Amino acid sequence: MTETRQRPRPTTTRVRSGSVTAAGASAAVARSRLAPEPSAPRRARPRHLRVVDPQLVKRQRRARRLLVGAGLLVLAGLFAMVAFHVELAEGQMSLQKVQQETAAEQQRYEASRLNVASLMSPQRIVDRAAALGLVTPADTILLPGGTEAKKHVKVDATKPWETAKPELAAQP
Amino acid sequence: MLVLFVLMGLALAGLSARLVDLQGVSSAKYARLGLDQRIHTVPLSAERGSVFDRNGEDLASSLTQETVVADPAVIRNPAKTAAALAPVVGVPENQLLSGLSNRQSRFFYVARKVDATVAAAVKKLKLPGIEFIPESKRFYPSGSLAAPVLGFTGTDNSGLAGIESGFNSLLTGTPGEMRFEEDPRGREIPAGSSQLKPSKRGDDIVLTLDSSLQFQAEQVLEGEVTAAQAKGGIAIVADVKTGDILAMANVDGGDATHPAHPAAATEHNRALTDVYEPGSTNKLITIAAALEEGKVGPQTPIPVPSSIVVGGKQFTDDEAHPAETLSTTDIVRQSSNIGTIQIAKQLGKQKLDQYLRAFGLGRTAGTMFPGEAEGILPDVSLYSDTSMATVPIGQGLAVTAMQTLDTFMTIANGGVTRPPRLVAATIDAAGKRHDVAAVAGTRVVSPQTAAEMTDMLSQVVSSGTGTSGAVPGYPTAGKTGTARKPPYDKPPYKYVASFAGFAPKDAPSLAAIVVLDEPVTAIYGGTVAAPAFARIMQEALRTKDVAPSGPDAGRSIREADLYRAPTATTAATTAGATAATAAPGTTGAKAPGTP
Numbered sequence: 001m002t003e004t005r006q007r008p009r010p011t012t013t014r015v016r017s018g019s020v021t022a023a024g025a026s027a028a029v030a031r032s033r034l035a036p037e038p039s040a041p042r043r044a045r046p047r048h049l050r051v052v053d054p055q056l057v058k059r060q061r062r063a064r065r066l067l068v069g070a071g072l073l074v075l076a077g078l079f080a081m082v083a084f085h086v087e088l089a090e091g092q093m094s095l096q097k098v099q100q101e102t103a104a105e106q107q108r109y110e111a112s113r114l115n116v117a118s119l120m121s122p123q124r125i126v127d128r129a130a131a132l133g134l135v136t137p138a139d140t141i142l143l144p145g146g147t148e149a150k151k152h153v154k155v156d157a158t159k160p161w162e163t164a165k166p167e168l169a170a171q172p
Numbered sequence: 173m174l175v176l177f178v179l180m181g182l183a184l185a186g187l188s189a190r191l192v193d194l195q196g197v198s199s200a201k202y203a204r205l206g207l208d209q210r211i212h213t214v215p216l217s218a219e220r221g222s223v224f225d226r227n228g229e230d231l232a233s234s235l236t237q238e239t240v241v242a243d244p245a246v247i248r249n250p251a252k253t254a255a256a257l258a259p260v261v262g263v264p265e266n267q268l269l270s271g272l273s274n275r276q277s278r279f280f281y282v283a284r285k286v287d288a289t290v291a292a293a294v295k296k297l298k299l300p301g302i303e304f305i306p307e308s309k310r311f312y313p314s315g316s317l318a319a320p321v322l323g324f325t326g327t328d329n330s331g332l333a334g335i336e337s338g339f340n341s342l343l344t345g346t347p348g349e350m351r352f353e354e355d356p357r358g359r360e361i362p363a364g365s366s367q368l369k370p371s372k373r374g375d376d377i378v379l380t381l382d383s384s385l386q387f388q389a390e391q392v393l394e395g396e397v398t399a400a401q402a403k404g405g406i407a408i409v410a411d412v413k414t415g416d417i418l419a420m421a422n423v424d425g426g427d428a429t430h431p432a433h434p435a436a437a438t439e440h441n442r443a444l445t446d447v448y449e450p451g452s453t454n455k456l457i458t459i460a461a462a463l464e465e466g467k468v469g470p471q472t473p474i475p476v477p478s479s480i481v482v483g484g485k486q487f488t489d490d491e492a493h494p495a496e497t498l499s500t501t502d503i504v505r506q507s508s509n510i511g512t513i514q515i516a517k518q519l520g521k522q523k524l525d526q527y528l529r530a531f532g533l534g535r536t537a538g539t540m541f542p543g544e545a546e547g548i549l550p551d552v553s554l555y556s557d558t559s560m561a562t563v564p565i566g567q568g569l570a571v572t573a574m575q576t577l578d579t580f581m582t583i584a585n586g587g588v589t590r591p592p593r594l595v596a597a598t599i600d601a602a603g604k605r606h607d608v609a610a611v612a613g614t615r616v617v618s619p620q621t622a623a624e625m626t627d628m629l630s631q632v633v634s635s636g637t638g639t640s641g642a643v644p645g646y647p648t649a650g651k652t653g654t655a656r657k658p659p660y661d662k663p664p665y666k667y668v669a670s671f672a673g674f675a676p677k678d679a680p681s682l683a684a685i686v687v688l689d690e691p692v693t694a695i696y697g698g699t700v701a702a703p704a705f706a707r708i709m710q711e712a713l714r715t716k717d718v719a720p721s722g723p724d725a726g727r728s729i730r731e732a733d734l735y736r737a738p739t740a741t742t743a744a745t746t747a748g749a750t751a752a753t754a755a756p757g758t759t760g761a762k763a764p765g766t767p
Contacts, residue, residue: 101342110235111288117313122387140644 210353210361218345219308220329221374223322223336225383226416226596230313232322232336237309238291240282244275253299257282258570260293284327285309310336312437318386319437321379321541321594334441335377335595338542342598376599380416385409388711389419390434393686396704397423397432400669404435406443406573407704409684409712412581412625412674413727415590415610417539417574418682418712420444425689444537444544447570448668448687451655451697452507452637453564456579458516459504461527464617467518469626473497476511483557487513504628505636507652509565516564523716524564525552530616531582532589538611539594545621547571566655573670576653577685580672582613583629584608584649584680587622589613630677639669640700643709645720647677650705652697657690666690671701675709675740681718684709 118124194202223232241259247253250272258265261283271280283290285307294302310325319360323334324330331340353364389407397405403424409419418535420443422435440446462468479488483627489509499661516524528534550559562568574592581590598606617625629649632638637652637669650673657666668692674683686701686708694700 088570107236110233113230113237114233114311114313117233120229121317122384123315123317126387 188572191203200313203474204624207353210364211351211356212354214350214352216348216369216371217308217329218347220310221343221345221376221599223343224378224379224384225377226418227377227382228378229383231379231381231383232307232310232312234310236306237285237287238304239284239307240286240291240294241303241305242247242280243278243301243303243662244272244280245278246265247392248300248367249274253301256297256299257294257302260297261286261290265511271577301764314383316434316436317383317390317490318381318420320435320439320441321381321420322437324437324694325544328360333437333535334542336378338540339377339595341375343374343697346372348372355763367715375601378597378599380418380593380596380604381410381420382418386421387713388421388715389421390423391707393421393423393709393713394432394434395479395701397425397688398684400688400693400700401425402432402655402669402688402692402700403690404442405689405704406687407684407708408443408573408577409708410577410581410592411589411716412584412680412683415593415613416596417579417592417594418716420594434625436506437678440543441541443573444539444541445572447545447547447572448689449569449655449657450566450571450576451653451668451672452509452566453576453579453651453653453669453672453685453697454569454571455507455512455514455564456583456625456629456651457531457533458512458519458524458564459500460583460617460621460654461516461523461529462519463500463621463624464527465519465523468500468515470501470628471499473499474503474511474514476503476508478510478513478766480510480513480561482513482561483559485558485561487561487663501631504651505631507632507637512564513561516560516755521560522553524560525549527616528563528569530614532575533569533571533579537592538573541594544574545572547575547735568652573685573687576670576672579682580651580674580685581683582616583622583625584621584674584683585622588615626677626680637696637698638673639703640698641671641705643675643706643713646675646709646713646718647679647721648709649673649677650702652702654696654698667695669695669697669699670703671697671705673705673709674723675713676718678721681711681716682712684712694695711746 178476187647189417197427220234221234222230222234225231240257242253244250250269254268254272256267256270259265261268263283265503271277271282276693282294282302286294293303307328310329312319312322312349313561319334320335323336323338324332325336329344331343336343348369350366350368352366352485355360355361389409391404393407396402404425405421405423407419407423408417410417420441422439422442424435424439425435434532435442459468464469468474474497475495476489476493476498477494485508489610490507498506498508498511500515502508502512503515528549533547536544536546542640550563555563556568559568578589578592581592582588590613593608593610595608597608600606617709618704626649630647632652633642633648633650640654641650642648650671653668653670653672655668655670657668669685669688670685671686672685674680684705686705688697688705693702
């Protein structure tokens with residue numbers, strides 16, 4: 001706790017200027033001489049002007065800054081929280097949207113797979129072949145087995161031509 | 173004034189007590205009640221696993237469809253709503269009106285599992301009180317292909333027959349649920365608590381069936397059932413080395429209104445669930461047992477009289493003949509009943525029963541198919557006086573078509589059983605494949621016996637009762653079977669005709685069996701079942717890339733000559749002999765129309 005020192009202010013006597021006459025002045029002097037002297041000089045009440053401790057000012061400023069800083073920090077925190085919450089909500093919505101899209105695509109994939117399976121069913125292929133005019137061949141050639149039999153070679157079209165050509169030549 | 177203070181004090185005390193109760197003593201209870209009111213639980217059904225063939229083709233798969241439901245309490249004009257919905261969903265208007273008018277109910281199924289087009293049309297109507305819920309629906313993209321094998325599911329997606337039923341727990345998966353908080357108006361509370369327990373998809377099942385071969389087998393069998401005017405037919409093709417069942421066809425015979433057609437999913441998979449008396453195909457076990465026990469050799473001469481009496485009953489061969497001596501091979505080639513009974517006498521009933529069971533009769537084939545039959549194999553102690561005449565020739569016992577094929581696979585596999593397999597693998601929800609381990613086989617007869625038996629069976633096809641079973645380009649081994657169905661002595665007589673065999677003879681790759689129930693145009697396995705066997709086997713060998721190796725290899729054969737259609741003469745001379753067997757309770761009965 002710092003002690004505040006205050007200097008006693010000098011007492012002043014106010015003299016009315018202007019209309020003061022010599023007789024009046026002498027009467028006032030006479031009254032002042034007749035009046036008893038005060039036992040102790042009266043301490044004057046401190047007024048607005050004072051000498052401020054520079055350390056105190058520093059501390060006050062620091063405290064004020066800290067307070068403002070903390071306030072700003074709280075505000076920023078609150079803002080960040082709101083922003084984070086908004087971001088979270090947006091993310092959740094995006095996630096839900098993606099999940100819905102994934103489910104829809106999964107559904108589409110499964111429907112397509114089912115459709116492909118239906119199209120690939122043997123009965124459908126036979127019906128389609130018949131509709132296109134395909135018939136069972138009149139002759140069946142039984143290829144000889146053993147070492148002379150050549151397996152059907154599957155040509156990989158992604159290979160370079162010089163690699164794929166020999167494979168093509170191996171086709172019956 | 174004092175009274176007022178007292179009253180206020182009491183009121184405050186009451187409020188305080190209630191507050192303590194709400195926030196302290198019973199807080200958990202009220203919190204739970206509140207949560208129960210707010211929390212809404214949505215069950216998440218698990219998607220049913222798919223069923224694939226061995227090549228990964230979809231045989232059964234599920235797709236989420238929309239079910240149209242209504243809240244009758246919300247619908248103000250049920251008649252108008254029913255009139256608008258009926259033509260779109262295809263449900264009778266009066267049926268809809270009845271359900272929509274029941275205002276006591278808050279839920280009514282308008283139409284379950286409708287396709288996307290119908291769902292879109294209903295949504296377009298924008299009818300109040302009409303909502304949609306997703307439900308999984310089972311589809312079989314190949315239609316009736318292998319339908320009795322696959323089975324079917326009910327509306328609640330639970331398997332009711334076939335593989336769908338037998339592997340239901342595996343296919344079903346584990347349902348999940350979603351829990352979230354909602355306000356009194358049923359809206360989800362933003363940032364409220366929510367829990368998601370995802371459902372676990374059911375495992376997929378990979379069958380050993382080959383879709384293409386299955387289709388071929390069904391087509392050929394359908395044609396043969398139609399031609400023979402049979403009541404029905406069964407065909408099975410299996411891989412000799414692995415035991416994998418590549419095709420399992422069931423066909424229903426036609427009638428005045430419907431042509432023959434592949435059996436529906438609601439019918440039994442007769443290849444595994446129904447039994448029949450095998451007839452002469454069962455002679456394979458009798459002869460193989462006698463060979464293995466050293467009672468006879470392939471060329472051992474056996475006296476074969478014109479008839480034989482066992483237990484007071486007379487047994488004859490299909491064709492009348494004087495007393496003669498036949499080798500074991502000839503007995504098999506001609507399918508002689510008397511010769512087989514003579515050999516069985518040498519074997520004895522204990523040994524016969526031992527080999528019948530060792531070959532797999534009297535127990536399930538082990539395919540894990542629901543309702544698979546064990547067959548009927550009488551205990552030796554229950555044998556009648558005639559049993560040692562009937563059982564060796566395939567009467568007086570009952571087997572499934574799979575069991576008969578199993579015996580041929582054992583011979584084709586060098587004398588070691590090859591337990592059949594219908595399920596190749598399962599694929600879990602994570603996509604990991606778990607192969608179903610093949611069951612190890614057990615040796616029944618020696619490789620030498622198996623080789624000798626194979627040679628005899630090949631003579632059945634080359635010059636015996638089963639020439640129609642010859643597969644062009646592939647040396648084939650097989651055996652005919654013709655068995656009269658009970659009642660044995662009451663006309664009109666009914667028969668089961670069959671042919672089982674394997675090819676190529678020297679390096680067996682595939683085995684197959686064709687069984688025709690109650691054929692009309694001809695009754696013999698060699699006449700009606702063998703040609704179907706040859707066609708199916710030809711397709712199967714080609715599908716499996718087995719190169720031709722027989723005398724026909726390299727030749728060009730006219731399609732018309734590919735499968736030799738038996739003439740009247742050949743039909744008579746190559747017919748299976750069991751049909752003329754004196755079945756239990758009969759004396760020397762001869763099949764009608766037998767030469």
